Amino acid sequence: MSTPFKTPTKGSDSENRFASPAELADEDLGDSPARVTGPRIQYEVQRAVVWVSIVGAVVLLVYISQSLLVIFGAMVFASIVDGGARLLGRILPIARAWRVVIVLVLTVAFFTWLAIYAGSTISRDAAMFPAIIERQITDLIAWAQAQGFDVSQAQLENYAGGISSGIGTLTSALGGLFGGLVTVVVIIVIGVYVVLEPQLYERGVAWILPRAKRDSFYVTVSRMAKSMRRLMAGRLLGMLIEGVFTYIMLAVVAPLVGIGTVPMAVLLAILTGLLAFVPNLGALISGVLMVLVGFSGGVEMGIYTTFVYLFVQNFDGYVVVPMIAKKAVDLAPALVLATQLIMGTLFGILGLFLADPLLAMIKVSLERRAEKNGEKEGVREVPQSGA
Numbered sequence: 001m002s003t004p005f006k007t008p009t010k011g012s013d014s015e016n017r018f019a020s021p022a023e024l025a026d027e028d029l030g031d032s033p034a035r036v037t038g039p040r041i042q043y044e045v046q047r048a049v050v051w052v053s054i055v056g057a058v059v060l061l062v063y064i065s066q067s068l069l070v071i072f073g074a075m076v077f078a079s080i081v082d083g084g085a086r087l088l089g090r091i092l093p094i095a096r097a098w099r100v101v102i103v104l105v106l107t108v109a110f111f112t113w114l115a116i117y118a119g120s121t122i123s124r125d126a127a128m129f130p131a132i133i134e135r136q137i138t139d140l141i142a143w144a145q146a147q148g149f150d151v152s153q154a155q156l157e158n159y160a161g162g163i164s165s166g167i168g169t170l171t172s173a174l175g176g177l178f179g180g181l182v183t184v185v186v187i188i189v190i191g192v193y194v195v196l197e198p199q200l201y202e203r204g205v206a207w208i209l210p211r212a213k214r215d216s217f218y219v220t221v222s223r224m225a226k227s228m229r230r231l232m233a234g235r236l237l238g239m240l241i242e243g244v245f246t247y248i249m250l251a252v253v254a255p256l257v258g259i260g261t262v263p264m265a266v267l268l269a270i271l272t273g274l275l276a277f278v279p280n281l282g283a284l285i286s287g288v289l290m291v292l293v294g295f296s297g298g299v300e301m302g303i304y305t306t307f308v309y310l311f312v313q314n315f316d317g318y319v320v321v322p323m324i325a326k327k328a329v330d331l332a333p334a335l336v337l338a339t340q341l342i343m344g345t346l347f348g349i350l351g352l353f354l355a356d357p358l359l360a361m362i363k364v365s366l367e368r369r370a371e372k373n374g375e376k377e378g379v380r381e382v383p384q385s386g387a
Contacts, residue, residue: 069347069354070187076232076357077191081107082198083229100195114270183350198225220368227364228357235277235356242312243273246290249308259304264293272312279356280337283313331359 061068084103085096092099194201202221206214247269250262262268268290275282287309294305339359343351 066347069350070183071190072358073187073350073354074190074194076228076354077187078195078198079225079228080232080236081191081195082225083233085195086229087233097196104192216368216372220365223368224361224364227360231357231360238316239273239276242276242316243269245312245315246272246308249311250305254301254304257304259301260297262294262301262305263297268293276316278340278352280333281340281352287313331356331363335359 081100081103084106085099088099088102089096092102202218205221206217209217247265250265250268254260254262254265268286271289272286275286290305290309291302294308295302336356336359340352340355343355343358345351347354
């Protein structure tokens with residue numbers, strides 16, 4: 001009968017004395033990957049777990065950032081619909097769900113009208129647009145050469161290459177916009193679900209938080225929603241005013257003063273209105289396009305379109321924006337532009353459109369945090385500086 005193998009134990013008689021497995025289990029073997037008993041090692045392991053968790057969270061956040069941006073876009077859309085329903089509630093004392101349905105139906109009707117009645121005109125103008133821009137750039141270069149500027153063929157090719165690269169990037173971004181129709185549909189669907197039952201999702205998020213922080217969460221979310229509604233209302237009002245004023249000045253006033261109807265007035269008005277959703281950059285892009293198209297009809301028309309652009313932007317900047325800023329979120333233009341550049345680089349055209357609302361929500365969150373810190377320190381009011 002064979003004798004089971006045993007491990008020798010420590011001690012002077014280790015050669016003659018063996019320990020059983022039970023005795024080995026009771027013996028202190030020190031720290032190991034499977035058994036951490038030292039306080040110092042436990043502390044370091046906890047630190048390592050924290051850092052690994054932070055790095056993992058950052059990687060996960062980067063990986064799902066596009067999805068999070070789509071969800072935020074749905075929140076922006078929901079705030080627009082909710083603002084329209086609240087405004088409609090001042091006129092029609094009916095249930096909120098019906099007011100939301102009315103706003104959605106009116107929105108669909110507007111875009112349907114735009115596609116049916118203005119679609120043919122816009123498509124025809126859009127087909128003419130690249131040729132007009134190209135001809136204007138060629139005339140500008142010829143004028144520069146006539147004024148004595150040394151514009152060689154090599155420089156012209158370099159400029160053309162740079163312009164082509166920029167146009168390619170813009171075309172790629174626009175292609176991504178139109179190709180991302182599914183993303184737009186997802187944003188609309190999520191936004192409709194949220195705007196129909198906002199309390200359901202608000203309570204769901206609050207349920208995850210500790211009880212002691214739920215009241216503060218409700219206050220912060222309420223202020224964010226209010227700021228978002230006001231910001232979007234002001235933005236939509238500005239888009240409407242700029243689009244309508246541009247069309248009136250280009251298609252109605254221009255013939256009355258002897259300039260003639262500016263080409264592609266409908267397309268320029270729609271682009272001006274849509275690009276007004278993006279502060280700073282949108283006005284610059286629409287202005288350049290308007291002036292280039294204006295000079296295609298002559299010097300007088302070019303000067304007139306320049307005047308129209310300056311008039312519309314100054315009216316919006318000195319009349320509409322101050323009127324809206326009293327009730328909307330006041331954001332510093334430089335900070336908005338920097339956020340747009342960062343979001344546009346990271347997430348493309350969708351990030352560019354959502355940069356302003358995201359910055360507004362961050363500002364409200366920081367102001368709420370400063371207010372809570374002031375309450376802890378015994379300060380009743382915390383001055384809110386413009387972001």
